[in-house]
Amino acid sequence: MLLIITAFTEISADFTDLFVHIRNKVLSSHDDELIGGITPEECAQKCLEGTTDVPEGECLSFDYRKVVGRCQLSRDNKDTAGTALDYNSQFDHYEMKDIVGFFSEHADQALGGHDDVIVTPPTVSPRTCALRCLLGEGSLSVGSCLSFDLDSRGPRCMLSEDNQNTAGQALDSNSRFDHFQRSEFCIPDPCVHLHQSCTNQVNGFTCTCDPGWEGDSCDTYTGTITPQNCADLSAMGIQTSGTYHVGHPQPFQVSCDMDTDGGGWTVIQRRQDGSVSFDNTWDVYVQGFGNVNGELWIGLEHLHSLTSQQQHELYVYLENWEGTTKFARYGTFSVGDSTSKYTVTISGFTGDPTLTDDLAPTITHHSINGKMFTTKDQDNDGNDVNCGATFGPSGWWFPPSCGLALLNGQYLTGCSSSSSCTSAQGIVWKNWLGYRYSLKKTVMMIRPSGFPGKYKI
Incomplete structure (x- = not known):
């Protein structure tokens, strides 16, 4: 739907649109005010409107510490400070645009x-x-x-x-x-649903809405299409975790997590009790397997379908047998089509401060980024051995080293801090507990980047 706005309606704006977002970077030693328990959107508004310590008009940038939800306002940006940004996976840096x-x-x-x-x-x-x-x-x-x-x-x-x-x-x-x-009406973006585009007009803006969405700002769901993912379901007002149907034109069943970090997550993998074998062939991994209410692999075709239309993030939940939990998060995650052998793109690691990036570390020898999927009967890993047949066996995106994180390995119950199992055969996050410790539970979940800021009814 195309709507040209000549008289503005009130807009619920995401003020981070007024900032350049630079992931995993920080402007060190330039934190003029610290504010805890706050979202990036709220931090952006503080920077724009001013505070007691950093009055209106003085804030040029802020750093956001993602794990603890802390905002660090600064009177400088990298240009006025005359320094480069430092790499730090715990932070994202936001620089105000030329307003x-x-x-x-x-x-x-x-x-x-x-x-x-x-x-x-x-x-x-x-x-x-x-x-x-x-x-x-x-x-x-x-x-x-x-x-x-x-x-x-x-x-x-x-x-x-x-x-x-x-x-x-x-x-x-x-x-x-x-x-x-x-002259610029699309910043902050007035079109509130992610499946849209905003175009500047002489005296306003045009929102081009996706099918199923309408209104001046594409903010009203018509109920005429099937939601594409769990984030769409959340936008429709569904806030209870459970099993739902998504996808168009051929809906399929998914498990939705509506509780973790604001919800809207589509579960793509779950290990929790060993009830489902992950020692499967290529065709099975392509189609998906398991129980949507229990252990599951959503399937490579569904993964490609879900992540090909817009940018997604990945959340990985990890739990050991002693009850300790950790999480990893990646700002970018997508899976290619069958002709690419379902090549994965993954980057932007954040998460638990004590957890090391085992999926896409800076040492490319261990990174799955850009790697094709491999199973025991289809070897696409480029190694001397078939990693899928050697470790698990399982299907996974194996790097040259065969990997540091092996989340589709065997479900082994005897591998804990007191007794170890055969190296790299279980469910592994190597730099947390080593190759000989098999985790009790893992959950991999995806949702569109920017959620929930642009998902509203």
Whole structure:
């Protein structure tokens, strides 16, 4: 559905759209204020609106420590600090975009008689006025401010729901003012569902909605299509973990986790009791096997279908026999089609601070990124031995070393801290408990990146 917006409706914005998101990087030694128990979206809003320690207009970037949910506001970015960002998998760095660049400037001119809201930030500048216009102020909701005049004598920001086009009048010459007319309407993105696109128009934006979604901002589910994944189900208001049907045009049954980190996760693999053998052939791994309510492998064809339409993230839950749990998370995860032998793309590791990246480490000899899938009857790993036949046996994306994480290995109950089993035959996360320890439980889950910020009804 194509909708051209001439009169704005109120928009629930994700203010991280106003920042460049740089994964696994941090601006070291530039944390001017620390705020705990907060989301990246809330942190972005703090940076934009200002706080007691970092007032409005002073914040240029923030670092977000993902595991503990801590926001670190900074008056600098990498350019003003004159330093490069440091690699740290526990953090993501957010740098504010050129906000003033979202407006066209008309020096020594004003839009007379259209000062709907007048504001005086602590420091009046094009940047602080532009922020007030974008964030909304008073009677002007987010997205409804089309222009502003900067009064240098006041000094003050004069925000308007009109521009010279909607007002039908030319700008007045006045050396006291500079006029700024908004030209970027898709940042922050007003189209709230991930399956959409936003296009700038002269006086607003166009949302192109996917089938099954409608409304000015693609925010209303019509119920006319089958949800494509568990995140879609969550967007429809389903918040209970369980078994559901997803996919179009041929729906299939999946297990949805609606509890972990906001929910919306589609379970692609689960090991918990050894009730299902993972010693299977290529065709079985392609189609999938197991019990959707218990141990399962969703199938390579379903994995490709789920991850080929939009970017996904991967969550890996790990539990040992002593009751200790850990998790790994990857910002990017996708699986190719059958012609690629279901090649996996995976990167952006975060997770438990004490857990090492065993799926896509920087040492490429051990990384599964870019590797084809291998089973005991179809060897695509490029090694001297068939890793799938040697370890498990099982199906997996095996790197040159055959891997550090072997999550589809045999379910072995005697491999714990007190007694070890044959090396690399069980369910293994090597750099946590070693090759001879087989884990009690693992769950692999995926969901579209950016959830839940752009998934709303």
